[in-house]
Amino acid sequence: MLLPSSGFRLLWAFGLLLSACFSCDPKGHHSETHGMKSMEEIPLAYAQGFSIYKAASGYLLEIHSEQGQTDRFLIQDPSKSSDKAFPELTGTIPMGSKKIILTATTQIPHLSYLGAADRLMAFPNLDLISSPTVRRRIASGEITELGTGPSPDLERIIASEPDWVMVSGFGEVLNLAERLNAAKIPVVVNNDFLEGHPLGKAEWIKATGALLGKLEDADSIFSAIESNYLNSSKITTAIPLEKRPTVLSGTLYKDIWYAPGKDSWVARLIGDAGGNYVFKQQEGTGSLSLNYEYVLEKAREARLWIGAADHRSLSQMGEQNPKYRNFQAFQTKNVYTYTLKQGETGGLMYFEEGYLRPDWVLRDMIKIMYPEKAREHDFHYFQKLDE
Numbered sequence: 595m596l597l598p599s600s601g602f603r604l605l606w607a608f609g610l611l612l613s614a615c616f617s618c619d620p621k622g623h624h625s626e627t628h629g630m631k632s633m634e635e636i637p638l639a640y641a642q643g644f645s646i647y648k649a650a651s652g653y654l655l656e657i658h659s660e661q662g663q664t665d666r667f668l669i670q671d672p673s674k675s676s677d678k679a680f681p682e683l684t685g686t687i688p689m690g691s692k693k694i695i696l697t698a699t700t701q702i703p704h705l706s707y708l709g710a711a712d713r714l715m716a717f718p719n720l721d722l723i724s725s726p727t728v729r730r731r732i733a734s735g736e737i738t739e740l741g742t743g744p745s746p747d748l749e750r751i752i753a754s755e756p757d758w759v760m761v762s763g764f765g766e767v768l769n770l771a772e773r774l775n776a777a778k779i780p781v782v783v784n785n786d787f788l789e790g791h792p793l794g795k796a797e798w799i800k801a802t803g804a805l806l807g808k809l810e811d812a813d814s815i816f817s818a819i820e821s822n823y824l825n826s827s828k829i830t831t832a833i834p835l836e837k838r839p840t841v842l843s844g845t846l847y848k849d850i851w852y853a854p855g856k857d858s859w860v861a862r863l864i865g866d867a868g869g870n871y872v873f874k875q876q877e878g879t880g881s882l883s884l885n886y887e888y889v890l891e892k893a894r895e896a897r898l899w900i901g902a903a904d905h906r907s908l909s910q911m912g913e914q915n916p917k918y919r920n921f922q923a924f925q926t927k928n929v930y931t932y933t934l935k936q937g938e939t940g941g942l943m944y945f946e947e948g949y950l951r952p953d954w955v956l957r958d959m960i961k962i963m964y965p966e967k968a969r970e971h972d973f974h975y976f977q978k979l980d981e
Contacts, residue, residue: 636809639820640794643785644801646809651676652689653804657783659763667758667780669804685780690807691757697746698762699946701784702728704802707815707950712736713806716754718746724937724946746770752777758805760784790879792859792866792952793820799950822953823866829960829967830868839963841869842889842896842923844882845903846915851884860901863952867959872896890920899923900930900962900976904942908979927979930962934977944975 633647633654647654651674657665665684670676672688695716696702702725705711711727716738723729731737738754740746748770751759758780761770764787771781782805786798796819803812830838841864844853854860855878856871864871872893876882899921905911908927912919923929932944948955954974961968962976 636800638797638800640791641786641789641797641800642794643788644798646800646804650674653809655782655801655804657785657801659783659785660788665783667782667805669807671807685758685775687758687780687805689805691805693754693756694805695740695746695751695754695756695759697740697760698784699723699941700762700786700949701760701802703947703950704799704812707799708803708806708808708811710806710808715756716740716750718742721939722941723939724935724941724943726937729938748773752779755779758782760802760805762787786949790857790859790862792863792956793823795859795949796820796952819951819953823956826953826956826960827866830866830964833868835870838868838870839898840893840896841871841963842893842899842921843871843873843901844889845901846886846917849886851882851886851889853882853884853889854901855879855882859952863956863959864900867956868963869898869900869959886917890917893921895922897923897926898928898930898962900959902929902931902979904933905929905931905979906933908981911979927981929979930976931979932975934973934975942975948975 633649636646636648638645643658645656645658647656649668652671653669655667655669657667659665666682668683668686669689670686692713693715694713696705696714697718699722702723705714706725706727711725711731714728714731714737717723718740719742720732720737720739723732728737738750740750751770751774756779759770759774760782761784763783763785771783774781782801784798784801786795789795789798797816799816800809800812803809843860843864844851853873856874856876857879858881861871861874865874873882902911905914908924908929911929912924918924933942935943937943937946944955951974957968957971958973958976961971961973
């Protein structure tokens with residue numbers, strides 16, 4: 595997702611891609627709380643924010659919140675007989691829904707990969723979408739604009755009569771849930787941004803797959819991504835710490851340096867790619883807020899700088915803030931941004947697709963740190979800044 599100004603875009607990027615690790619009850623419980631002791635839980639390998647159970651007429655999808663609340667949706671196959679009443683259901687959703695609304699660009703790739711882009715009927719801030727498939731539908735007028743403000747247009751959503759709406763569990767859109775539920779429109783909260791493991795974020799495609807009646811397809815897609823990720827991580831596993839390149843990440847915004855905490859998504863990727871992250875001792879699952887002097891002390895001699903916001907060149911970066919010139923990575927021109935691929939209206943594919951394809955993000959990072967180990971890999975998201 596891309597915000598209108600670089601400052602807000604920077605803060606959004608840290609909130610999204612450096613976000614927290616989610617903890618909830620261990621997996622393996624059965625659904626006695628909602629009256630179906632015989633239901634089979636479909637195992638998930640990494641994701642903690644949702645659960646899926648096989649029901650007689652479809653699936654039961656549970657969405658777990660940070661506060662310990664659980665929303666339960668019965669995804670019902672119309673061709674099968676109805677299950678017994680579920681006393682604690684949040685809503686019932688027809689399996690294979692044809693009319694859906696999403697509110698975050700990170701949810702868009704799920705539709706594209708599952709061959710269901712034609713089911714998206716509305717979205718806020720259409721210019722934020724980069725997917726070529728979805729952009730063609732936007733150009734032909736098949737997708738309704740839900741406004742360009744911080745919140746989607748509630749009245750337009752209700753008038754569209756969607757089968758369900760998916761929102762992210764942060765920001766203004768979460769406030770829509772109560773009002774949409776009152777209008778009898780199911781609201782599914784996507785908390786993928788809270789998953790600490792990169793593959794945990796990617797596994798949320800299974801939740802979308804269950805909602806669309808494409809769980810088997812989603813499982814196959816995720817299995818391929820998981821295999822690619824794990825095989826890539828093996829490339830650098832044996833490299834000792836003293837031989838790993840030191841890596842700086844983040845950037846300044848109003849005298850505060852925002853960088854990934856040691857347990858964040860980005861820090862995990864840097865480590866799995868074989869990097870020695872300079873802030874790996876800094877506790878935090880999300881974005882750290884550091885003063886410049888501390889960052890300079892810890893990272894002045896870092897060999898690489900990966901994730902320097904969306905700057906377009908070293909000269910532009912140095913002009914925007916001369917303090918950047920004090921870092922060795924800047925002086926040796928080893929600064930990388932995630933701006934390689936953009937949509938036709940300016941959105942960055944890294945923000946839209948990166949959650950689903952951590953295997954590509956990981957390969958990009960390996961190529962940055964150990965180019966000889968990734969000769970055949972072409973960058974998907976990152977590029978080295980030139981003058």
